[in-house]
Each structure stands twice: as C-alpha cells, then as structure tokens.
Amino acid sequence: MKKGQVTITDLAKELNVSPSTISRALNNSPFISEERKKVIMDLAKKMNYSPNQLALSLLNKRTKILGVVVPEITSYYFSTAINGIQDKVGSSGYKLMISQSNESFEEEIRLMEAMALVRVDGFLISPSSNTTTFDHFEKIKSSGFPLVVFDRDCLGFEADKVVVDDYSGAFQAVEYLVKTGCKRIAHIGGAASLSTTQHRKMGYLDALAKNNVSIVDELIINGEDSSSESGVTCMLSLLNLEVIPDAVFCYNDAIAIGAMSVIRERGIQIPEEISLVGFDDEPYSSYFKPSLTSVWQPIYDLGLLSAKILLDNLMADNESSSYRYEVLKPELMIRESSKKLPI
Amino acid sequence: MKKGQVTITDLAKELNVSPSTISRALNNSPFISEERKKVIMDLAKKMNYSPNQLALSLLNKRTKILGVVVPEITSYYFSTAINGIQDKVGSSGYKLMISQSNESFEEEIRLMEAMALVRVDGFLISPSSNTTTFDHFEKIKSSGFPLVVFDRDCLGFEADKVVVDDYSGAFQAVEYLVKTGCKRIAHIGGAASLSTTQHRKMGYLDALAKNNVSIVDELIINGEDSSSESGVTCMLSLLNLEVIPDAVFCYNDAIAIGAMSVIRERGIQIPEEISLVGFDDEPYSSYFKPSLTSVWQPIYDLGLLSAKILLDNLMADNESSSYRYEVLKPELMIRESSKKLPI
DNA sequence: TTTGATTATGCAAACCTTTGCATAAGACTA
C-alpha cells in the first residue's frame, strides 16, 4: 500500500464532482451521463487509478483471499495439489495465502488464526501429522469460515473433504504383488497418526487376507516419518530378519527409494529377489534404476476439486447442511521394480 | 470475514462506553482506569473479540502481507526457497501471498498487479524464463513497493537482488571433470533467456578455456526447457555424434536424470565411459544409481536472505538509494556419476 | 405559471479502528 496511491477523492477533486459520482461512473451506473462517464474514465486511466481492495473488503466483508495450509510446501505431492488449487482459483479472481505447518499442530493453529484475522474468505487445509484433535477446525468453522479438508482425513470432524482412496491403491498394489508370486510381503508405513498411513496399511492387510497370504507381524514396520532416511532404517531392519521378505510395499516413494538403495547395497536383486512398490508416483520414480512401481494419485485433481468445492460454498451463501465427501481413485503404475504377471 | 464477527462497537454497547475507550483499554493506554481495563479485557476475551486487520490495514497503510511470485511451486528448488522465506518472515507476523507464473510473462504481470491491488507490503520475485523486459517491475517499484529479485537476475533492471553464483558452480564442476581426465565435455543448457542458463554456460566455457580443453560447438546443446524430457532428447542427439562425449555437464539435475536414463539404455557405463554432472542437488540425486554428482545450491538461504532484505527495507522507511546485490556460493557434491580425481 | 416527471448529482452512513482534541467530573488550592 503506497503513499502516492491515487484515490477516488483525488479524481473527484480534479473534476470538481463528488466521490460518489466518480464511483458510479467507474462502475458504469446508468445514472451518470455518458459524457461525464467518459471524462471520468479517461482521467482514471490517465491518473492510473485503481480501487483500494482493502476498503472494498471492509465494505463487502470479503477479501477474495483463500487460506491454504499444507504440512510442507517442499514435497512434490503438496506443491502439485497447490498447483491444482491455484489453477482453479486464479480465474475467479481469488488470491492464495499459503503456509506450511511443518507437520506441527501448534503451527497449524497459529497459521489458521493469523489467516482468520486477515479475514480470508475460506480455508483449504491438509492437516499436519500431529493434528489429532480438531477444536481449532471447529472454531474456525463455527466462526463462519467455509473450510475444505483435503488429502488427509480427520476422523470425527465433519466438513467437506476430498481424499484419495488410499485403501484401494494399497489393495491394488499388494494384490498385484501376490499375483506375481510374492509370499512374504513386508510393509513400511508412514507417520502413525495419519489417515493415509492407516488406510494404506488396511489395504495391505486386506489384500493379504483376501488372497490367503498369512499376515506376519515382523514384516510390518511403522516408520518415524515418510522420508527416504526412514526407508533406509526400516529396510535395514527388514534385512536383518531371519527370513527376509520377497516384496516390500512402502508408504510412499521416498521410503521406497531409501529402501531401494539399501537393497542394492546388499547386492540383492530387484525384483528377482525382492519386489519393491512405492506410493505417490513422484516424477523421478520412473527414472530410477530399476524404475519404481508405484501408486499414482490424482493429486492435481485433488487440489482442483477441493478448490472447486470451496468456491461453490462461497457462491452459495446459504449454508448447506450436508457435507461433501469426495474420494478420488489412484492407479497402480507397474514398472521394473516389481515382477511381471504370469500369463 | 464473517457475519458474526464481534467488533469494538459491540463491546462498547455491551458496557455502555464509547468505542474509543474500548480501543484504548485493549491497547493498554495509560488514560484508562485499571479496573475498567480489566472489565473490558475480560469481556473482549469472553466475546472472542479480535481486531479487524482490514480496518487496521486501511488505517496504517500496510497489510503485513508479502507477495511472492515464482516460476513454479512444484519444483524442489523454488519450494525450498519459499521455505526459507516463510521461516524468515513468519516470526515478524508477515503473511505470504504466493503464486506461480508458470514461466509465463503475461501471468507474471497479472499476478503482480493483483497483488499490488491487495496492497501487499512488498514483493519477492523470481522472474519467469520469458520475462525479458522489466517495465512491470519498474512500475511496481515506482509505485513505491519494495521489491527483491531472487535466483534469476534481470540484466538492466536495478533492484535488490539475491542470486547464486552459477558461474562459479559450473566452473568448479567442469574443472573437476577436466581434472578427472575428461576431454570431450558436453553441455546441455536450460531455457535460453535465463540468467542462470547463461552464467552456467559461461562457467563451462571458461573452465574449458582455462584448462586448455578445446571448445567444440557440436557438444553444446541448448534444451527447450529444464525438464527430464529435455534431458532425454538432448542426450539422444549427443549420442548420435560421430564421436560421443566422455562427460556431460547438465544445466540441472532433472536434465541429468533424463540423460542418465538414455545413457544406461544404450549400455554405456557411467562414469567409466561418460561422466555426468547435474546442478541443484535435488534430494533424490544421491539415491540414483549411480548417485549423481551435482552442484548444491544454498537455495534455502537464498529465500532466507531475500526475505531478510525485504524486511530490512520495510523497517527502514527512508529509501536507500543503493541496491544490495548478494551472491551466494554453490558447492560441488561429488558422487558416483563422475570419476575420482587421480591422486 | 404551476405541477409532475425525469435526469443527474451530492450527502451521509456504513464497514472497523485509532487518536488528537475537547470536556466532564472530581479534587485540590488560594
């Protein structure tokens, strides 16, 4: 906001008319004579006038700013979702206020409060892995802010939600491993509190059960987080088992990449001795050697749809009482790190 | 901004005092009796009052919002820079309005204009690869917005700038290749208009010249962009040469990864037959097989420093006439895709 | 000429907060 900003009053003084006349002319009101309109518009252009959004926001009670909070910006996953959000939102004149919680519950609260203070028109939230209570969401919601939760579900909190069917993705992946002949299929999980972690594990367990593969506790490891480093650590302990697994289904690609490097170092062949499957299908995954079989997620669409729902809520000012729950379908991308199906 | 927001006037009515008294009490003015202060503060807390930032911004002529425009959010590179920016800025109560230009000049202008309208307090800009004129920057600057350009330099436009010494990074990398015995060192460049592309090529050329390695035109290819796909295409044409190179210095890791996959497919050994060096040191680069030698950039610090300079400008309201030009030093990370130095 | 209709414009309030200036009440001094 700059000192020299020309205001509607400046224009008014210049032409010796009242500010209201200027305002009406600029908004093309029918009550202003055409000639005057022209004079005013020309002057506005000449003096480089643009209306002060702050004043407008104050008046209209909306800022045309949307608050976005994600666990981290740096990950391909969330930045792609943001990409989708921006593409949806850009054309409708909404701006994005983006922040990352760094997977911190407290930070998430702090950020959302700050955004509420700025009076964003609504929220798009992907909760941190340490968010287990949702009072802050309730508070925001009951203050009248529309809010859409995306990617990570919050059990027990009612709101519009857009998620990926992690269960199905995991199920597909593990069933595929079974069908290619794997018998001892391990799982390296992500942060325990995340809905995604739980759903993927569920998919893993159910796929084993359905296909009559016994579930072995020692083959299931929960990583600290979802980093490549965690993949390294967990894979090391899997390789220390008396009988090592013949397949590993990882919570995500980062973990799988870490695991891959450990397996390679030990001189174990992928996929002949151990099949490896990731989740997320990050852009580099296909360039790895062997290229990584992974579950692709429609994460861009996830952002797009979340934004669309929020925008819809913003249009329809009558609060609808029911919430939308959208589930997008992931897809298994088969590459070299897993065996071929027997024909 | 919600209907039910409680204002200072609501508090005033409740207690039958004037809004000014409320305001003073809340701001701990010495002209209000202690007992009344207490009553007011308690009520404010009880009614969940928080001051309307919009009204404050209008009054104070500042929003405490910073505008950030990057070419793309999805890349590890820029999201890490944003990371640094947020970490610097968060504690001082500034919020970030972030957008990506998608490497489009027009979009960059549009975004900056929208942000100017919202009256952000300042700009942090990394120009798109198609930005070759800087009138829009000049306009923003002359409207009184402080502006810091980071990562990509704009020749001919004066402003505070924070960049990485691409020249030095490239020089180090190529000199290292020479010292490990490479004689036919190719270069795959990025988008032609970028300062980074030019500087890295310069570093490449000068390193060759200084070490008396002849510069061969057919070994220098300018990619369309800086994607892995471009790496694939360019590497293919390098492998079609009568005499193929014994080393390739790539504009960035994405290109190098694409190149690596092509080289592997042909059954050519890395680094024995071809050494490969990237730039950016993306997190997965060390997990590739062979792990990728790359030039690490202090990109987080780049964001941090850019934000610091902007904040400094915001504090010091007297416009300093000279601009800061900060150059950060990159560092060569030697891994398996390049040969060892002879001892 | 007066009335009524039409057209173009201005006033003031509203959005919310802060702050310089004015003022009321009360206490103290001469």
Next chain:
DNA sequence: TAGTCTTATGCAAAGGTTTGCATAATCAAA
C-alpha cells in the same frame, strides 16, 4: 467560592469505497 489541575472519557475525523435517499436542475404537460 471560585479557580486550577487531574483524570477519565467521549467526539469526530481519517482511511477509501459504495449506495440509499434526498435534492437540484431541466423540461414537458396542463
């Protein structure tokens, strides 16, 4: 008792814009 000084509070303006209502000016019709 009148005058002065404190102390606590309120008024109103400012920041920029929109908009309902009022009004001035013009013209046509009776």
